[in-house]
Structure formats: structure tokens, C-alpha cells
Amino acid sequence: MTKKAENVIVGISIGDLNGIGSEVVLKTFEDSRMMEMCTPVIFANAKIMSFVRKTLGLDMPLHGIDSIDQLVHGKLNVLNVWREGVNIEFGVNDEAVGKYAIKSFTAATEALKNKEIDVLVTAPINKYNIQSEEFKFPGHTDYLNQELEGDALMLMVHDSLRVGLLTDHLPVNEVASHLTAELIKKKITTVNNALKQDFRVNRPRIAVLCVNPHCGDNGVIGDEDDKVMKPALRELFDEGILAFGPFSADGFFGNGSYEKYDAVIAAYHDQGLVPFKTLSFGNGVNYTAGLEGIRTSPDHGTAYDIAGKGEADFNSFKEAVYLALDVFNNRNDYSEITKNPLKTKEKQL
16 A cells, blocks of 8 residues: 555664764754655654754754654654764764664664664765774675565666666776676676666666777777677667666766766776766765665765755755655555556456
8 A cells, every 4th residue: 555655754874983984864844744745754863863963953843763763754763773972073084973873774674674764864974984893895785685585776867867886895996807797797687677667667778888998999998888788788789678778977977978878887986986976966866776675875975074064065965865665655556557457457358
């Protein structure tokens, strides 16, 4: 059964409390109209969120709860994941604060797994201070890939621009060795499926960027594009997936070629994210495609330099909430349409 908009539960992990995460979360829900679109629940501590609210001079009521079944629709709920106080020093990289970012995130992930929340939106973490014996992951995506069904893929989204990655958090000198035909086919298939069920694109057209300058210039600047990338794309095309390329990356965005496709797949992190962030102007969203659960996040980091000053732009976080809700609704519609196509056809006849 389709949920009413205001009953869709948006779980929020609070991220690094010394960064701008709590600020962009609170600013997003300072507008009471957001409560007509969903029911938010922040995984943190109600006293700490009240402290941040007062420090930043924000004005919205907070509703503290101790379990998900206590949440109230129409309120900004704060689930007490811990009880003790936390020493917050805005702008400071603190391992102690990093532990609370992970407490929030793992609790929210567990709630997503248990379907206690409908979607997850994660505020920024510091990838360095979250590391511990209990948490040894480069970031959110890797942990979610372990905990949720499916194969995770980072997909950056801004309006109709969608940029995915074949490899993400890898040193540049390791990229070529990781680009196998199996990986290319798996990642592009994941994007193709996500475009259909999460973005309502019936026949996705996917552009793939080459790994070497000028696609290797016939082997003069590397042979990975000729020996690995092109054969994999041909196989995908033969299987009915409209994957085009590989295209030389240097002019692809500058000449507007990206506008002809439903998604662009870059070979490595900066090849995709530099043009994406240039074009999205701080309104982009990081969507984790390919997983059973729905997770989005803003496209920025902790921004220690402006933390606690009330200067943070919350548009990217707000867009992350919007996208999570859109994907939730699109998946429900897709499931309804495809669950029994034969029966639907019989009705039409």
C-alpha cells in the first residue's frame, strides 16, 4: 500500500557534530512545510541537537524519543541513540566526535534494514576520525554495501545530470588495474536498473568515459580502453543495454555531450566528480544506487572552516531529502507496474 507523503519516514544520521551536518539538517526542517512531505527522525541525542539549535539561533521545536515507535508525524523527531554528553567544538577534527557519527550512522542503517525507516539521508562524516577497530570502512557507501542487499554504486545527481563511477575511492595509480570487463558490466548494469526503477527512465542511454587521455590513441597512451573497455561495452549493447563509448573525457562535458544521455559513467573519482560539482553548483546529491535500501547524502563534506558560524548552505541536504522521497515513490510505482504485467495486460484487453 502506498504511504501518504507525510508518513514516509526519513531517517537522518547526524554525521560529524563538529562540522556543518547538524546545521544543514536543522535548517532543512526549519521550514514546517517539509513535515507535509515526510516524517523526519534524526539519529543522535535530543539535548545535543537542542544545543546546536540554540547556538545557531534556529527556531524549530524538537521532539525527543527513545524508540522509533514513539515518533510523531508533523514533528522533527530526535531519536536518542546515546545518553551521555558530547564535547562539541565546531571546526575541530576530533576522534571522540567521530565515534558518535558512527553510532548515529550504524543505528540508522539498522533501522533501514529493519524497515523502521523508509529512506536514509546521511550528513557528512570525516573519513579519518571515524576509523576504529569496530569500523574500518572508507565511508558510508562501503558499510552500506556490506549491510544491505545489492551492489552499491555512487551516483551523483543534479536534475537530469547523473554521474556514476566505475571505481570510487581508489588511488589514481590503482584505477587501471581494477577496471575489468566484469566490473564494467556489473556497474553499468546496476546504473541501467537504477535508471529504470528509481528514475522512471524506460530505455536508458548511458555514456561511458574512457580511462586514458584520448581513449589511449590506439594504444599510444595505454591500451585499457581498447582491450577492456570497448569489448565490455559491446557485450552490454548486445545484451540490450544502451551503453555508448568510451568517450574522451576532456571535452565531453564542455561541449554539452552529457545532455544526450540519461547517465554518464566515469572511470574514476575525479574524472566524474570535478565536472559534476562544477555543473551542479552545490545542489548535487550523492545517491547510493544498486542497494535494496534507499540512501542519499549532500555532495559536500564537513566544512570545518565554516562550522558553527551559521553560514552553511543547506540546499544540497534538502535536495538529498527530496531525491530520497522521489526514489521511494518511484520504486513503489515501478513495483506496482511490474509485479504482475500479465494481469495488467489482461485488464487492458
